[in-house]
Amino acid sequence: MPELPDVEGFRRRLDCCGRGCRVTGVEVLDSTILRGVSARRLTSELTGQRLGVPWRHGKWLFAPTDGGPTLGWHFGMTGSLLCGTGREEPHRHDRLLVGLDDGVRLHYRDQRKLKGVSWLREREVDRLLEGLGPDASDMTRAELTEALSDRRGTVKGALMNQSVLAGLGNLLSDEVLWRARIDPRTPARHLDADAVRTLHGAMRRTLRTSVRAERVPPRPSWLTGRRDGPDPTCPRCARRLEATRMSGRRTVWCPHCQR
DNA sequence: ATAAAGTCCTGAAAGC
DNA sequence: TGCTTTCAGGACTTTA
Structure with missing residues (x-):
């Protein structure tokens, strides 16, 4: 949790x-x-x-x-x-x-x-x-850019790594990437300035709402509200969501919206 | 029985 | 090549 x-x-x-x-x-x-x-x-x-x-x-x-x-x-x-x-x-x-x-x-x-x-x-x-990176809830865009710039692993792995930034886990990482329309398998350092800007905005908005709810809210309009269903579909485009294992964790994303 | 939103440890890959 | 850093996967623990 x-x-x-x-x-x-x-x-x-x-x-x-x-x-x-x-x-x-x-x-x-x-x-x-x-x-x-x-x-x-x-x-x-x-x-x-x-x-x-x-x-x-x-x-x-x-x-x-x-x-x-x-x-x-x-x-x-x-x-x-x-x-x-x-x-x-x-x-x-x-x-x-x-x-x-x-x-x-x-x-x-x-x-x-x-x-x-x-x-x-x-x-x-x-x-x-x-041993911990900056707290995710008050991280600036410049800090996020800096944190991701040298990472050769996937962006999903970087977001979950507490020494890169502190606070995101599996659910939040997937949620933020889905909102930002970024494929979780993308190497972190391949993200351009635009992508980092979008990612940063998505992270801030997702965190603000989640902190108010004291959890990642499993709303049907969020990825988190869909991921555990029997046949999960994307809240945005209604297509089938993809699920695999990445960095040892279940990763869910929309292959149509996130590329 | 399998899988679960956490991190730690390990062997291996990548980088210099 | 060799040393160091980084990465992905398994281990850990308990129960639905």
């Missing part, structure tokens, strides 16, 4: 439920989701801390604490962050619960445990960011 718009939704949730609150309790329900920190250490160091202003880069969510390290959340393919009252039974996929002094309890929920939660000092946050 989580690409940039989903994680931005989690950030907002954390911002309104958790910002400025003090942590009253930590329950690690499955310690295998902790990265680089033990359950014992996270519990003792996080309890009593006050949460600062949460921020996001790409698909990463960061929750700084006033004195100490920063909680770094990554949601893999199936993760989410929810706010509860603290009285409900934890869901079977809840892996970490964080109780706050405003009565809210945060639930880090994840079916497949592909990623997890880390407890990061400032330089570890910096090191992590060094």
